[in-house]
Amino acid sequence: MKIILLGAPGSGKGTQSQKIIKKFNFDIIATGDIFRKEISNKTKIGLEAKALIKNGQLIPDAITNELVKNTLLKRSLDNKNSGILLDGYPRTISQAQTLDKTLAENSSQIDAVIYLKANEKTVIERIVNRRICSECGSVYNMLHSLPAKPGRCDNCNGLLIYRSDDTLPSIKKRLISYYKNTEPLVEYYETRHKLYTIDANQLAEVGFVEIQKIITQISAKKDK
Ligand SMILES: [Zn+2]
Incomplete structure (x- = not known):
């Protein structure tokens, strides 16, 4: 099963993807993490991306597409039975078209797109109050999901x-x-009948109950 998590920065993608991975044992492909890894490993793509970001430029679709394609194919081969969650990709229509093509060439497809719909006020408030674990990347919110020990990851x-x-x-x-x-x-x-909209202004726990229903429903359909 392949699922895309779609939403504005601050809509809760990081939090929901952690919950999905834990509950359903999904493998995640997060483009942000892949690029951070390429940059810290100083690969050719990493160095290219670093220079672009430093100049305030966006990474061209061609580079991102290639990177996701390689990761996706490798993970699908390694791990045929578990689901894959895409976070931070596709980010443009052109990327979505490339992804559809890559998957079709490999007799696969996107099963669902979970859209975390939040208003602008919510996402700004969330990002301003967001803290991230410097070790494992877990996300905390100083308004709603405080760590047990101040300033430290649970x-x-x-x-x-x-x-x-x-x-x-x-x-x-x-x-x-x-x-x-x-x-x-x-x-x-x-228009491709893949979209499931979640109200992401509500607490992450509430949204996650709906996400669980969607994933369970889709996997039941796939097993038929
Ligand atoms: Zn941590």
């Missing part, structure tokens, strides 16, 4: 930090780019 006791791009001007810039480039994917997948 899972691994790692130090909780701000992400360096979680400042208000940077958030606004990312949101403008999201509404322009990524939000059109909602219609793209709706």
Whole structure:
């Protein structure tokens, strides 16, 4: 089963993907993490991406597509039975078209797109209050999901930090780019009858109950 998690920055994608992985034993492909890894390993793609990001430029679709394709094919071969969750990809219509083509060539397809729909006020408030574990990447929110020990991760006791791009001007810039480039994917997948919309203004726990129902329903259909 292949599922896409779609939503604005701050809509709760990180939190929901952690919950999905834990509950359903999904394998995750998060483009942000893949790029961070390529950059820290100083690979050819990593160095290219680093230079682009440093100049405030976006990474071209061709590079992202290639990277996701390689990861996706490798993971599907390694791990035929478990589900794959895509987080942070596709980010544009062109990426979605490439993904559909890659999957079709491998007799596969996207089974569902879970759209975390949140209003702008909610996402800004969430990002401003977001802290991330510097060790394991777990996400915390200083309003709704405080760690048991202040400033420390519940899972691994790692130090909780701000992400360096979680400042208000940077958030606004990312949101403008999201509404322009990524939000059109909602219609793209709706017309293909793949879209499931979750109200992401509510608490993550409430949204996750709905997500569980969707995944259970789809996997039951696939088993038939
Ligand atoms: Zn941690």
